[in-house]
Amino acid sequence: MKITAVIVEDLSVAAEVLERYCIKSGRVQVIHRFGSVEEALPFLTEQVVDLIFLDVEMPGASGFDLLDKLSYSPQVILTTSKTEYAYNAYEYNVTDFLKKPFTYQRFLDSLGKLRDEAERKEETEEVSHIYIKSDGKLIRLENDDILYIESMGDYVKFITNEKKIITHNTIKNLTSKINPAVFCKVHRSYIINMNKISDVRENMLYIKGTMIPISKANRNIVMSRLKII
Numbered sequence: 001m002k003i004t005a006v007i008v009e010d011l012s013v014a015a016e017v018l019e020r021y022c023i024k025s026g027r028v029q030v031i032h033r034f035g036s037v038e039e040a041l042p043f044l045t046e047q048v049v050d051l052i053f054l055d056v057e058m059p060g061a062s063g064f065d066l067l068d069k070l071s072y073s074p075q076v077i078l079t080t081s082k083t084e085y086a087y088n089a090y091e092y093n094v095t096d097f098l099k100k101p102f103t104y105q106r107f108l109d110s111l112g113k114l115r116d117e118a119e120r121k122e123e124t125e126e127v128s129h130i131y132i133k134s135d136g137k138l139i140r141l142e143n144d145d146i147l148y149i150e151s152m153g154d155y156v157k158f159i160t161n162e163k164k165i166i167t168h169n170t171i172k173n174l175t176s177k178i179n180p181a182v183f184c185k186v187h188r189s190y191i192i193n194m195n196k197i198s199d200v201r202e203n204m205l206y207i208k209g210t211m212i213p214i215s216k217a218n219r220n221i222v223m224s225r226l227k228i229i
Contacts, residue, residue, distance in 0.1 A: 002029040005051040010058040021107045037061035056080040073176040132167045151189040187215045
């Protein structure tokens, strides 16, 4: 089965090269090309893809802004002419960093780093717990004990029925590591346990009396996961 992908690249020549390489590889089906984050975001809010070829510097929002707004974590191959974004690429847990201009062989090397979707699901969906580092120790948290996770800049706060635990991490990094069958990113600052929602009102949801915002970009994803009868 081919990998489904989109290309987000403002330079048409660079986008054409990428699409030509995808076709030549026989492994990647490009289902759409976009020239900006603003064009890509509505599509990616509704459509889940396996892979995004993503430029960093574009008119308007940057490639990293797009990753901040997505409610799921596709694999990402960054394409940019500047090596200074390599650290950010690591922070966003991207699959690879392609420095322009790149050869077809280098492109194939990137594809070789992609994980099989079944492998990715197995890594997360069977996990019933996570370990987080706090106060110099590793703390085990069962998925069912976590109500929600809240961003605090360079830190995140795990909220359970009994306690609050703060650890050095980011919402973006956690999105690719937690069980997607249990958790959902509802806002750039919040990941929630879908099983803990008590009610939803307009663009807010409530967990144990706490009001949590649902961003416009994430609302459709959240509503599609609710068992509405």
